[in-house]
Amino acid sequence: MKQKLADELMFMHSQAVFPLSAFIEQMLHGYQIDNVVFYLEGLKSNRTLEELERTADPLRMFPELKNI
Secondary structure, three states, rough: OHHHHHHHHHHHHHHHOHHHHHHHHHHHHHHHHHHHHHHHHHHHHHOOOHHHHHHHOHHHOOOOHHHH
């Protein structure tokens, strides 16, 4: 369910023009920060990256997250 919401939000962002696209980007920043904290806490608890990727919220995903 959340994956579908994330896909639709990314589609809407790709089709939007400046005011709406900037709003969507700013809206996702909080989710992305939450995901970084989730990854750091998971790594401190010795969880694998594959497990973290599986359980992470798709609304918070961004490509650079795997570099942590």
